[in-house]
Amino acid sequence: MDDAFFVQMALSAAAVGLLVALAAWAKIAKPIGPLDEHKARALLAQEFPTRTVEAVWIASDGCGALAKSNGLALVICRVGDGFALRQIPWPQAVAATFKNGKLSIDLRDVAAPTAVIALPSWPPENLKGDLAA
Amino acid sequence: MMKGFDPVTYAVPFFVLAVILEILLARFRKADANYEVKDTATSLSMGLVSQAAGVITAGLVSASMLWVYQHRLFTVPAMAIWAWAALFLLEDLTYYVFHRLSHERRVWWAAHVNHHTSQHYNLSTALRQTWTGGVAGTWALWLPLAFLGFSPAMILIQKGVSLIYQYWVHTEAIRRFPKWFEAVFNTPSHHRVHHARNPVYLDRNYAGILIIWDRMFGTFQPELDEEPCRYGVVHQLATFNLLRVAFHEWIGIAQDIGRSPRHLLGWLFGPPGWTPDGSRDTSRTLKERAGVPVHGYARPGSFLAPQADASEA
Numbered sequence: 203m204d205d206a207f208f209v210q211m212a213l214s215a216a217a218v219g220l221l222v223a224l225a226a227w228a229k230i231a232k233p234i235g236p237l238d239e240h241k242a243r244a245l246l247a248q249e250f251p252t253r254t255v256e257a258v259w260i261a262s263d264g265c266g267a268l269a270k271s272n273g274l275a276l277v278i279c280r281v282g283d284g285f286a287l288r289q290i291p292w293p294q295a296v297a298a299t300f301k302n303g304k305l306s307i308d309l310r311d312v313a314a315p316t317a318v319i320a321l322p323s324w325p326p327e328n329l330k331g332d333l334a335a
Numbered sequence: 336m337m338k339g340f341d342p343v344t345y346a347v348p349f350f351v352l353a354v355i356l357e358i359l360l361a362r363f364r365k366a367d368a369n370y371e372v373k374d375t376a377t378s379l380s381m382g383l384v385s386q387a388a389g390v391i392t393a394g395l396v397s398a399s400m401l402w403v404y405q406h407r408l409f410t411v412p413a414m415a416i417w418a419w420a421a422l423f424l425l426e427d428l429t430y431y432v433f434h435r436l437s438h439e440r441r442v443w444w445a446a447h448v449n450h451h452t453s454q455h456y457n458l459s460t461a462l463r464q465t466w467t468g469g470v471a472g473t474w475a476l477w478l479p480l481a482f483l484g485f486s487p488a489m490i491l492i493q494k495g496v497s498l499i500y501q502y503w504v505h506t507e508a509i510r511r512f513p514k515w516f517e518a519v520f521n522t523p524s525h526h527r528v529h530h531a532r533n534p535v536y537l538d539r540n541y542a543g544i545l546i547i548w549d550r551m552f553g554t555f556q557p558e559l560d561e562e563p564c565r566y567g568v569v570h571q572l573a574t575f576n577l578l579r580v581a582f583h584e585w586i587g588i589a590q591d592i593g594r595s596p597r598h599l600l601g602w603l604f605g606p607p608g609w610t611p612d613g614s615r616d617t618s619r620t621l622k623e624r625a626g627v628p629v630h631g632y633a634r635p636g637s638f639l640a641p642q643a644d645a646s647e648a
Contacts, residue, residue, distance in 0.1 A: 210344075211387065217351045218379040221459070224355060225370040228362040232369045232455075251624070279573050282371040284454035286573035312590075313583040314573035 231283040236264020246276055249287040259319075259326055266319040268295060268305070277307060279317040288314050300324040340488070342495035350502060354458045357508060366508035368457050373575045375459045380577055381449060382462030392469025399478060400487040409484035419493075422485050423544075426477070426493040430543035433476045435554065438538050439618075442603040445584035446471035452580055454567040456530050461505035466581045497543045501526075511558075521546045524558045531564035532571075534625035535633050537618040556632040569608070569616065 237245075242258050246269055253271040260267045269276040275295030277288045288309050298307040305324045307317045360366035411418045437447035446467040453460045468474070480490050504526040511517060511524050521542040529540040539556035542549050549555035558564065572580060584607075591602045591610075598611050608617035622629045 207390065211383070214347070214383050214386065217347075218376070218383055221351065221354050221358075221379055222372060222376045224358050225375040225459075226372045228358050228370060230358065230361045230369055231371040281571065281573050282374045282454070282575070283369070284371075284567070284571065286571035288570070288573070309573070311570075311573075312579060312586045313570060315579070317573065 234283050237261065237267055237278065237280070237285075238264070242267040242269070242278055245278055245285055245287065250276055250289065253289075257326075259321055261319045261321060262303070263320045266317060268307075268317075268319055268321075275307075277309065277317045277319075279314070279319070286314050288317070296325055298324070340492055342492060343498055346495075346499045346502070350458070350462065353503065357458050357506060360508060368506065368508050369455055370457060370459065371455060374453055374455050377575045377577065377580060378453055378455075378459040378463035381466070381580060382464050384577070384581075385464035385466050385468075388466040389469060392474075396469065396474045397487070399475070400481050400490065403478045404481040404484075404487055407482055407484040411484040411486070411489070413486055413489055418485070418489070422480070422489055422493050423496075425480055425483075425485075426490065426497060427542075427544050428548060429476055429480065430497055431541050431548040431552075433473050434541040434543065435552075436476075437473065438541065439606055440604050441584070441588060441607045441609065443471050443473055444607045445588055446473070448568060448584045448607075449580050451530060451568050452572050454571060456505060456507055456527055456564070456566045458502070458505055460530070460566075461502045463580075467585065500544045505530075517546075519545060519547060525549075525555075527564045527566075528556050528558050530566050532567050532569055533562055533565055534618075534621045535559070535562055535627040536564065537569075537621060539632070553630060557635055559633060559635050561636070562633075569618075569621065 237260055239258055239260055242260055243255060246253070246255055246258075250271070253274070253276065255276065256270045256272075258267055258269040265280040267278040269278075270292060271289075273292050274289045275292045277290060277295070278285055279287075288311060290307070290309060294310075295307055298305050300306075300321070300323075303320055303322065305317075305319045305321050307319070309315060309317055357366065357368050358370055361368035361370065411421075434447075437443045446465050449465055450460075450463050453463055465471075477490055477494070481487060501521070504521055504523045506523050507527065509523040512520075512522050516522065517524065521540070521544055525540045525542065525546050528536045531537075536556055539554055540546065540549050541554055546555065572583070574580070588602055592599055595602075595611065601609055601611060606617045606619070608615045608620070613620075616624075619629055627633055
């Protein structure tokens with residue numbers, strides 16, 4: 203590798219910094235507001251069209267949600283101005299760590315390691331009877 | 336290392352200027368484009384590191400190309416117009432094969448997937464390039480061109496021209512070109528389809544410069560006004576961590592092989608999503624479930640009406 207290569211890399215790195223700063227200044231991310239139940243259900247229907255959603259818990263900051271579908275937990279987490287969704291076994295969600303109003307779910311996925319969802323309590327108080335199964 | 340005229344090096348300043356222009360046009364509402372800060376930083380950083388990663392395997396690639404060229408069948412004159420015309424077509428066909436393999440076989444998808452991990456489609460997405468392309472060995476697909484007698488320098492130039500062409504199609508700012516142009520060339524509209532995760536758009540429009548290869552080989556899908564593109568991968572990434580973006584599919588392959596080594600070939604060369612028990616989705620199962628054509632394409636205005644054969648168009 204010669205000097206020209208390092209000069210090129212340094213200039214490219216500077217250009218990356220400039221462009222990221224410009225993108226931050228422009229404020230042109232996709233306009234997505236906080237997640238509500240309607241939006242969450244629409245996302246779930248799009249991503250898991252064959253699943254029936256029994257209950258949905260929306261994060262208090264609108265940045266995520268968790269739904270129950272038979273023996274599965276359907277997880278929505280916000281990524282930038284978009285969302286990523288995963289399905290995991292329900293017991294895995296129930297056993298997730300809940301601390302300081304944040305549910306931290308290990309998704310066991312390299313591409314989606316953890317979902318952090320702000321909830322008032324966990325497991326939820328309305329999780330009774332068949333829903334708890 | 337092979338020294339020669341690489342048009343990409345000279346195009347980099349124009350890449351930067353084009354991103355600036357797209358951001359400014361979007362900022363002042365003169366064009367459709369969305370840029371999210373972390374997503375943009377991820378795309379551009381992936382591109383930056385990919386430049387360095389390419390250097391690691393460049394020696395092997397150059398040596399292989401030169402060795403094959405020394406054992407060539409013919410000597411193609413670099414100053415002949417017909418030679419460049421032939422190279423244009425052959426290199427573009429090679430790119431189509433490379434790109435199709437990179438989507439339809441998991442080991443090569445592992446190298447290519449990071450280019451598709453953005454939920455955005457803008458000029459910065461074009462720069463979200465692979466770190467592991469050299470390791471994946473797909474560069475070997477270009478060796479037959481050297482064996483035919485095209486010099487490595489000619490191949491390098493034509494590959495550069497193709498890469499530069501493919502840059503500008505990564506935009507939502509341009510809707511559609513006149514029909515004759517859309518019929519022959521890869522365009523922003525065609526390539527939006529390629530980056531979309533809607534079932535009807537999966538594994539379509541592999542073209543580099545000419546869309547004719549997709550039309551010929553049954554992988555063409557026009558953009559449908561009634562089905563707006565949703566960008567990204569089937570299982571969207573929930574992280575901007577560069578290492579996870581670059582290596583997640585490789586790690587997934589390693590985990591699968593570790594769990595079931597006797598299915599090694601399936602894990603490597605099956606389509607992305609392949610499992611021995613069919614428990615995960617492939618592009619095919621997603622299309623079947625959505626009721627969209629597995630072969631052929633959905634025509635504008637008849638989204639759910641499968642067409643038998645793309646060559647009928």
